Amino acid sequence: MNVHCNFCITKTRHVLVQILYGLLLALLLGLAFGFFVQILWNALLPDLWGWKAITYWQSVGLVILSRLIFGSHGYHKSPHQPAAACKANFAKQEADPGDHQDLYYEAWWQEEGKYSLERYMSRLQNKKK
Secondary structure, three states: OOOOOHHHHHHHHHHHHHHHHHHHHHHHHHHHHHHHHHHHHHHHHHHHHOOOOOOHHHHHHHHHHHHHHHOOOOOOOOOOOHHHHHHHHHHHHHHOOOOOHHHHHHHHHHHHHHHHHHHHHHHHHHHHO
């Protein structure tokens, strides 16, 4: 019996299309940024320092070269971000062997929690009536 998962196929296709759109958008933005660099270079540097004007493809090459030299090669999370701080706090709580809050909660739930919940629910139902 051959089972097809249409959801998986469409989900995979959707992801691939999104990746292609992202790459196309990055390419178009890079080319547009190359045009911007060419305009700035040709407007400023030949007059200021006497350098030669550059072509469009030279400016695109400058953009790529500057990205390789000065740009980061990936996203590195800062420890000051909330998600990193949350993970650090959670790891610290997990590593603390003296904290037995879960054990106390289980004992409380067995002794008082179910009864308290039932009383609360009955109060809510009486208010609705």
